[in-house]
């Protein structure tokens with residue numbers, strides 16, 4: 001069916017993501033070992049790093065030859081995210097003290113890539129480079145850099161703090177559930193979902209109250225909220241755990257209020273009735289007050 005075909009940018013992003021992910025075959029090509037230790041030995045080895053750098057350069061060169069202009073910009077981002085996911089996988093399966101950082105790399109790169117791919121599926125008209133949400137905001141970038149710095153510093157100063165496997169496992173479960181909830185919300189809302197909060201109602205915009213929207217009014221924000229906190233639990237980063245919890249909570253409280261003003265404007269009584277029955281899903285956030 002032509003209408004259900006994935007747009008060109010979506011297809012290019014899949015090919016490019018998989019090309020970047022192909023980095024996982026490099027250590028496998030070098031040696032089919034029986035024990036996984038050799039993968040990390042290989043990566044820390046100078047030749048391993050050179051081989052990975054050469055792989056990334058060659059793949060990028062090929063993408064540059066095939067795709068031009070805006071399509072190349074999609075390809076290079078998807079390829080980089082696939083590459084980060086591949087490096088995360090290699091670290092995750094290696095016998096190293098960086099395993100949890102490998103989980104984190106997979107979580108972060110998958111989240112950003114899947115935001116783009118799911119947008120390409122549900123709402124191709126709104127698809128742009130911003131759909132990767134990589135440059136979401138300066139605050140978001142600073143938060144990510146802070147968590148890498150905290151992880152590295154604490155790993156050097158208090159290495160045992162980074163080996164609390166069960167805490168990292170709780171973080172991984174939160175990340176997986178948060179990611180699943182967010183993507184379920186996007187797929188349920190379909191073309192009504194937009195990364196940019198809409199202030200003017202499109203003709204096709206309908207109120208969604210089914211699926212995960214029957215449990216929470218803001219399921220994609222609930223998913224993202226727990227995903228972001230989960231990443232810091234996964235990294236056993238106590239400072240960023242507190243900072244992420246406070247910053248995300250404040251961000252979503254403001255976002256929900258701003259969004260609900262528009263939704264009441266769009267759907268009137270229907271939204272007010274929906275609001276009475278279904279909670280936001282975010283802790284201690286009830287949304288915009290309505291005088292009835």
Ligand SMILES: C[S@@+](CC[C@H](N)C(=O)[O-])C[C@H]1O[C@@H](n2cnc3c(N)ncnc32)[C@H](O)[C@@H]1O
Nearest residue numbers: 185192194195197198206207208218219220221
């Ligand atoms: C980034 S999406 C977030 C949707 C929702 N807040 C959530 O967390 O799943 C923002 C867009 O979704 C639209 N939206 C939010 N809730 C909606 C609903 N229940 N039905 C239809 N559109 C909705 C808003 O108008 C806005 O343009």
